[in-house]
Amino acid sequence: MRGTIFVAVVLAAAALKAPSQDVVVSKAGGERSSMDWSGFTAAGTGGALFAKVAKADLERSGWFRITAGGGEFRVTGDAADAGGRVAVKCVVLCPARGGQILGKSYEATTAEVRALAHRVADEIVKAATGREGFASSKLVLVGNGTGKKELYLCDSDGAGLVQLTQDRGINLFPRWGGGNRFITYTGYLRGFPAAYRIELASGRREQLAGFPGLNSGAVMSPDGRSVALVLSRDGNPELYIQSPPGGALTRITRTAKGGESSPSWSPDGSGICFVSDVSGKPQLYIVSRSGGTPRRVTSRGTENVAPNWGANGKIAFASKLGSRFEINVLDPETMAVTPFSYGDADYEDPSWARDGRHIACARTAGYRSSVCLIDTMGGEKITLVSDRGDWFSPAWSR
Numbered sequence: 382m383r384g385t386i387f388v389a390v391v392l393a394a395a396a397l398k399a400p401s402q403d404v405v406v407s408k409a410g411g412e413r414s415s416m417d418w419s420g421f422t423a424a425g426t427g428g429a430l431f432a433k434v435a436k437a438d439l440e441r442s443g444w445f446r447i448t449a450g451g452g453e454f455r456v457t458g459d460a461a462d463a464g465g466r467v468a469v470k471c472v473v474l475c476p477a478r479g480g481q482i483l484g485k486s487y488e489a490t491t492a493e494v495r496a497l498a499h500r501v502a503d504e505i506v507k508a509a510t511g512r513e514g515f516a517s518s519k520l521v522l523v524g525n526g527t528g529k530k531e532l533y534l535c536d537s538d539g540a541g542l543v544q545l546t547q548d549r550g551i552n553l554f555p556r557w558g559g560g561n562r563f564i565t566y567t568g569y570l571r572g573f574p575a576a577y578r579i580e581l582a583s584g585r586r587e588q589l590a591g592f593p594g595l596n597s598g599a600v601m602s603p604d605g606r607s608v609a610l611v612l613s614r615d616g617n618p619e620l621y622i623q624s625p626p627g628g629a630l631t632r633i634t635r636t637a638k639g640g641e642s643s644p645s646w647s648p649d650g651s652g653i654c655f656v657s658d659v660s661g662k663p664q665l666y667i668v669s670r671s672g673g674t675p676r677r678v679t680s681r682g683t684e685n686v687a688p689n690w691g692a693n694g695k696i697a698f699a700s701k702l703g704s705r706f707e708i709n710v711l712d713p714e715t716m717a718v719t720p721f722s723y724g725d726a727d728y729e730d731p732s733w734a735r736d737g738r739h740i741a742c743a744r745t746a747g748y749r750s751s752v753c754l755i756d757t758m759g760g761e762k763i764t765l766v767s768d769r770g771d772w773f774s775p776a777w778s779r
Contacts (some may be wrong), residue, residue, distance in 0.1 A: 401728065412759075416445040416510070417452030417607065423469075425462030427491045431469060431498045432460055432543075437538065438502035438516035441763065443508065443738060443756045454509055467494050473505055499537065503601045505735075515734035520741060521545070521555040521564055521777045526770035532566060537734075539752070539765035545570055545579070554643075556775055558601025558608075561778045565589070565599040576610050578626060589627050598643050601626065601666040607670075609644035609653050610646040620644055620655055622670060633672050645690045652695055654688040654713075655680070665698055667713060678711060681718055685709075689740075691733030691779070697740050708742055708755060721755055723762060728755075732776045741765065743773035 416439060423432040425613055427537040439445045444456070458470040466488055473483040483505060496517070503514030516537050516592050524533050532552050534544040546552055551569040556564055564579045575591040576599035590596040594613035607624040618640030620633040625647070634641055641660040646653055651670055656663050663684045666675035679685040683702035689697045696711040706729045707722035724726070726746035740755045746761070751767035754777045766772045 413444060413446040414454060415448045415452040416454040416456060417448050417450055418456050420455060422458035422459045422702060423461070424459070425467070428460035430471075430494050431467060434495050434498035434538070435505075435657045438499055438514075441514070441538065442502070442520050442752070443515055443758055443760055444506060444508050444512075448758045449642070453612050454482075456505075461490070466490055467497070469497065469501065471501055471505075471524075473508060477507065482560045484675040486623060490593055495536065495541065512738075513736050515736045515739060515777070516684035517563075520732075520752070520775050521557065521767070522551060522772055522775040523555065524766070524770055526736075526768075532564065532602065535766060539561065554598055556600040556776050557778045562605075563601065563603060564661075567597045567599065570665075576608075587627060589623065590630075600644055600646060601755045602646050602670075603648060605649055607650075609646060609655075611644065611655075613640070618642065618670070620653065627779040631672075633670070634675060635643070635670060642769055645688045645696070646693060647690050648692050656686050656688065665696070678713060679718075681709070687730050689732050689776075691737055693733065693737030695737075695745065696731075697731035697733055699742075708740060709742060710740075711756060719757075721757060728753075730774045731755075734777045735779050741777060742773040743775065745773075 404491050408599040418436060423429045424470055429734050440447055452698055455474040457472045459515040460467060460469040469487040470497050471485055472481060474480060487497055499517040502516040506514035506709055518537050519596040520535050522533055523530050529549050530551045531704050532555050532622050533704045534545055535542045543714055553567045554566050560691055562580060566577055568577050574595055574597050576589040576596045577586055578589050579586045589599050589608060590610060590612060592612055592614040595618050597607050607622050608626045609622055611618050612621050617636050619636060620641045622631045623640050638657050642656045644655045652667050652672060657666050661685050664677055665679040665685050665688050666677050668675040682702045684701040686700055688700045696713060698709055699706045700709045707720055707730050708728045710719045726744050727740050730743040731740045738758055741752060742755060745755045750771040750773045752765045752772045754765055755764040
């Protein structure tokens with residue numbers, strides 16, 4: 382889908398602190414450590430929901446296999462309903478490391494149980510592996526279940542789906558920014574593609590750019606002080622930086638033919654990866670935020686689109702080989718490319734989770750699109766959102 386959108390747009394217009402490397406759990410490929418939950422008890426509806434969600438989060442993390450006895454890690458404690466609230470005590474033991482590695486008590490309202498389970502799962506991942514978890518992060522994505530392309534929010538497991546926009550039109554390319562305070566996106570609220578930003582706490586929306594022609598791909602810099610976006614105000618779709626968001630514009634690229642799309646900031650904000658078809662087909666390029674000559678960084682496949690530069694320093698993107706798109710990961714330092722292909726569908730719109738291990742992406746098969754999770758260290762893909770229409774363009778909070 383992204384390759385098609387890129388071409389259509391051009392014709393119409395004429396990354397956080399890296400995860401710690403001090404990893405306690407060290408397994409080959411997708412091998413998991415066993416985690417025994419038989420010593421944890423759950424009472425009441427809220428207590429049972431907590432245990433169910435936390436265990437599912439830990440298995441989804443890729444680091445653990447939940448067992449009933451004999452685990453390398455053992456979880457004890459309880460979760461129980463108490464007067465409209467849920468009280469949780471969680472202790473994690475690792476005999477190989479001398480005993481307890483986590484011991485905490487928690488309390489939440491029944492409405493907050495899922496959020497608490499996600500939080501505790503991330504704390505367990507951190508205590509056991511030294512890495513950040515992603516269970517308590519959220520996804521923004523595009524869905525057309527209403528017959529229009531609207532923005533939605535959901536939990537990391539696809540639950541808790543909430544419609545964010547009610548525009549009854551076309552909204553595309555959502556991205557988080559400003560410490561997860563904002564969502565930027567491209568919307569056709571006024572009949573043409575303009576760049577918008579929504580403040581989640583207040584629901585307030587502002588237009589960042591609405592020049593004649595194309596205004597697309599707005600994404601906030603890691604420090605939240607600038608926005609990269611693509612504008613056709615001067616002819617070809619070109620890459621610009623707006624500082625501050627909604628403020629003055631600096632043109633970054635000057636393409637004689639073709640155009641640019643899909644900017645993504647480097648983790649330190651010093652550079653931007655973007656798509657350009659200056660060579661005849663969409664390929665990825667990297668340019669300094671101060672401008673200069675862009676460096677082409679892809680050549681594999683006939684089209685390379687939708688880059689997402691993760692906090693791990695790697696760039697995930699969609700690459701077309703033959704008739705299908707697959708997810709690839711590029712190391713811009715070594716130029717090594719690792720493909721992640723299942724061969725059963727088109728996989729596009731990749732977005733790195735904050736653990737630097739998982740990627741959410743759109744999967745399209747039989748003219749239906751869903752959002753799924755890919756583990757770059759091995760394991761099967763997991764469907765996150767698939768009902769009520771088509772789903773695409775997922776983006777993780779940080």
